[in-house]
Amino acid sequence: MSGTxxxxxxxxxxxxxxxxDATLRANLRHATHTIRDKRARAVAELDDWAAxxxxxxxxxxxTLRHLGTYLVRLEEAVTRAGGTVHxxxxxxxxxxxxxxxxxxxxxxxxxxxxxxxxxxxxxxxHLEAEGIAAYETDLAELIVQLGEDRPSHILVPAIHxxxxxxxxxxxxxxxxxxxxxxxxxxxxxxxxxxAARLHLREKFLRAKVGISGANxxxxxxxxxxxxxxxxxxxxxxxxxxxxxxxxxxxxxxxxWRDLEVFLQTLPRSSTAERMNPYTSMWTGTTDDDGPRxxxxxxxxxxxxxxxxxxxxxxALRCIRCSACLNVCPVYERAGGHAYGSVYPGPIGxxxxxxxxxxxxxxxxxxxxxxxxCGACYDVCPVAIDIPEVLVHLRERVAGExxxxxxxxxxxxxxxxxxxxxxxxxxxxxxxxxxxRKLHPKRLPGPGAxxxxxxxxxxxxxxxxxxxxxxxxxx
Amino acid sequence: xxxQPSSRDRILARVxxxxxxxPEAPAVARDYRTSHTADDPAGxxxxxxxxxxxxxxxxxxxxxxxxxxxxxxxxxERGARTVAVxxxxxxxxxxxxxxxxxxxxxxxxxxxxxxVDAVVTGCALAIAETGTIVLDGGPGQGRRALTLVPDxxxxxxxAPEQVVASVPLALPRLDPTLPLTWISGPSATSxxxxxxxxxxxxxxxxxxxxxxxxxx
Numbered sequence: 052m053s054g055t056x057x058x059x060x061x062x063x064x065x066x067x068x069x070x071x072d073a074t075l076r077a078n079l080r081h082a083t084h085t086i087r088d089k090r091a092r093a094v095a096e097l098d099d100w101a102a103x104x105x106x107x108x109x110x111x112x113x114t115l116r117h118l119g120t121y122l123v124r125l126e127e128a129v130t131r132a133g134g135t136v137h138x139x140x141x142x143x144x145x146x147x148x149x150x151x152x153x154x155x156x157x158x159x160x161x162x163x164x165x166x167x168x169x170x171x172x173x174x175x176x177h178l179e180a181e182g183i184a185a186y187e188t189d190l191a192e193l194i195v196q197l198g199e200d201r202p203s204h205i206l207v208p209a210i211h212x213x214x215x216x217x218x219x220x221x222x223x224x225x226x227x228x229x230x231x232x233x234x235x236x237x238x239x240x241x242x243x244x245x246a247a248r249l250h251l252r253e254k255f256l257r258a259k260v261g262i263s264g265a266n267x268x269x270x271x272x273x274x275x276x277x278x279x280x281x282x283x284x285x286x287x288x289x290x291x292x293x294x295x296x297x298x299x300x301x302x303x304x305x306x307w308r309d310l311e312v313f314l315q316t317l318p319r320s321s322t323a324e325r326m327n328p329y330t331s332m333w334t335g336t337t338d339d340d341g342p343r344x345x346x347x348x349x350x351x352x353x354x355x356x357x358x359x360x361x362x363x364x365x366a367l368r369c370i371r372c373s374a375c376l377n378v379c380p381v382y383e384r385a386g387g388h389a390y391g392s393v394y395p396g397p398i399g400x401x402x403x404x405x406x407x408x409x410x411x412x413x414x415x416x417x418x419x420x421x422x423x424c425g426a427c428y429d430v431c432p433v434a435i436d437i438p439e440v441l442v443h444l445r446e447r448v449a450g451e452x453x454x455x456x457x458x459x460x461x462x463x464x465x466x467x468x469x470x471x472x473x474x475x476x477x478x479x480x481x482x483x484x485x486x487r488k489l490h491p492k493r494l495p496g497p498g499a500x501x502x503x504x505x506x507x508x509x510x511x512x513x514x515x516x517x518x519x520x521x522x523x524x525x
Numbered sequence: 526x527x528x529q530p531s532s533r534d535r536i537l538a539r540v541x542x543x544x545x546x547x548p549e550a551p552a553v554a555r556d557y558r559t560s561h562t563a564d565d566p567a568g569x570x571x572x573x574x575x576x577x578x579x580x581x582x583x584x585x586x587x588x589x590x591x592x593x594x595x596x597x598x599x600x601x602e603r604g605a606r607t608v609a610v611x612x613x614x615x616x617x618x619x620x621x622x623x624x625x626x627x628x629x630x631x632x633x634x635x636x637x638x639x640x641v642d643a644v645v646t647g648c649a650l651a652i653a654e655t656g657t658i659v660l661d662g663g664p665g666q667g668r669r670a671l672t673l674v675p676d677x678x679x680x681x682x683x684a685p686e687q688v689v690a691s692v693p694l695a696l697p698r699l700d701p702t703l704p705l706t707w708i709s710g711p712s713a714t715s716x717x718x719x720x721x722x723x724x725x726x727x728x729x730x731x732x733x734x735x736x737x738x739x740x741x
Binding site: 078081082085086096097098099102103105106109110112113115116117118119122123132138139140144188189190191194207208209210213214217240241243244247248251252255256257269272274280281282283285286288289290300307308309310311312314315318322324325326327328329330331332333334337339340341349351355358359361364 | 531532533535536537539540541542543544547549550551552553554555556557558561576580632635636639652654655656657662668669670673692693696697701702703704705706707708709710711712713714715716717718719720722724725726727728
């Protein structure tokens with residue numbers, strides 16, 4: 052499996068290649084525009100959307116402000132209901148806990164529900180190294196896993212693959228993971244989905260251990276919630292004897308009632324449906340229904356660093372709907388892989404550098420992976436002010452003194468001087484207008500050239516505005 | 526030597542330190558709507574019907590007297606020769622079908638369930654605005670696997686008492702200590718070029734029967 056993001060180039064470099072891939076751009080454009088238009092219609096059905104959004108924001112802010120209290124409450128409720136709670140400070144500890152739990156069952160394979168948290172910690176790779184096969188069961192995750200690929204979208208991880216590629220992956224790879232693809236498999240979505248059904252069903256029926264994340268955890272009742280469409284989630288949550296859920300500490304909500312807000316805003320923001328086909332809710336264990344053993348692994352892995360940042364902590368409100376990806380002009384062109392993280396798009400650009408820090412090239416470049424157009428903020432169902440956090444993180448990166456950013460600071464300083472000296476500004480403008488035939492189409496120098504590689508430079512007017520004004524209006 | 530603090534204590538200490546100086550969050554405003562639908566049982570039932578159908582459930586309406594024949598017809602038309610029977614399912618609901626009954630007592634194994642064509646259940650309640658039925662494992666519904674593995678799920682909803690307009694009206698009527706499954710249409714995926722396909726892993730077909738008029 053090549054599911055790792057370690058050693059990814061910085062965003063501009065990775066995006067540069069993606070932008071040149073016409074097929075990828077066409078796939079992404081079609082997908083993001085389709086989902087965004089549907090979302091707008093689904094949201095328009097609720098005339099109290101603004102109030103729901105504000106309530107969701109405030110519930111999450113209250114949760115984060117008193118996160119310690121709610122986590123302890125959740126732990127008590129889950130334990131009371133027959134579950135066991137574990138705490139993992141980082142990815143290594145979470146992986147170790149899960150591996151030990153699986154080994155204790157004596158099993159060497161697990162079925163998995165699509166989960167960002169387990170991708171974030173690289174659980175599949177860790178389990179594989181420990182001799183445990185982890186089967187992804189979401190159709191898109193299956194495509195990604197069989198294709199030895201990485202997910203490129205939060206909600207539809209194989210959005211970068213077309214049906215022909217998927218058929219080829221199924222034909223070539225299914226056999227080495229279990230039941231092979233049917234003879235003569237075509238590339239119609241229905242036949243491909245049927246092949247996945249047959250391939251995975253044998254795994255579901257024999258599975259003894261399931262691994263999931265969760266969309267929400269209710270502190271008051273100890274209830275976990277998984278929202279999905281295909282039923283693979285239900286299979287993993289109900290058929291095995293042991294269930295292990297790895298969930299970020301920020302996924303808690305205080306009360307049962309709070310779900311009334313998020314179960315209205317999440318499906319409409321995410322898949323643009325009034326409600327997703329399946330939602331599972333479970334509280335500890337239940338006699339004669341579902342797993343006899345339930346473990347909850349509460350994951351920090353950088354979340355408390357984000358929580359300590361008073362501007363950045365709002366990123367922890369995120370309910371992973373992916374609406375911000377679908378409206379983002381940068382994501383639409385660059386695709387998910389360029390972000391070098393399981394969290395792509397605008398939310399990834401603010402979440403990843405906070406979870407991982409800004410010491411690597413890719414993480415330091417992510418706050419700049421945006422045009423700051425603000426569309427992501429407008430669609431966010433929990434009102435995360437992504438542009439505000441981006442600018443805040445840019446300040447942090449610039450303060451830490453990256454190479455490109457010293458250049459930016461020097462440019463801003465020079466601009467400040469010119470703007471403070473009107474005669475210099477006027478002279479510069481006149482010179483620019485007089486020489487405009489000689490202007491290059493691309494800017495020279497590092498940074499500037501990258502900028503003009505993908506953009507047209509604005510045309511300068513024949514004479515500066517202030518000269519025109521003097522002639523015509525004074 | 527002092528013992529190492531546990532990860533639990535370290536995480537909680539970090540959480541508390543991170544927000545120690547943060548201002549109190551403003552109180553949560555609940556000024557969103559309790560429901561988006563007029564309080565009219567007939568209208569709410571029509572909306573449920575429409576929204577279930579919009580997400581490709583097959584919706585039928587009948588009276589208590591007509592229910593057994595309708596259940597039998599739905600099973601027959603889908604070619605279901607065996608039907609899983611959850612504990613507590615009213616015996617009369619299956620009175621008219623000649624499908625072979627597979628009671629879930631003792632529990633059917635996953636493999637046995639995979640060999641069953643259909644399942645017939647009641648529900649805990651249904652939500653009109655979202656076209657959702659909710660199962661809580663109560664009598665006549667059974668454990669979660671029963672409505673998951675067979676390819677056809679026939680679900681009976683009693684109107685008006687099991688129908689609510691909205692999500693905010695549904696939650697207070699549900700018991701979070703029970704395992705809950707919310708179902709909005711049959712299993713579906715849009716993972717391949719965003720083309721919607723029904724029936725990946727859960728039932729490919731969901732038949733919902735709305736029964737009005739005093740069913741017990």
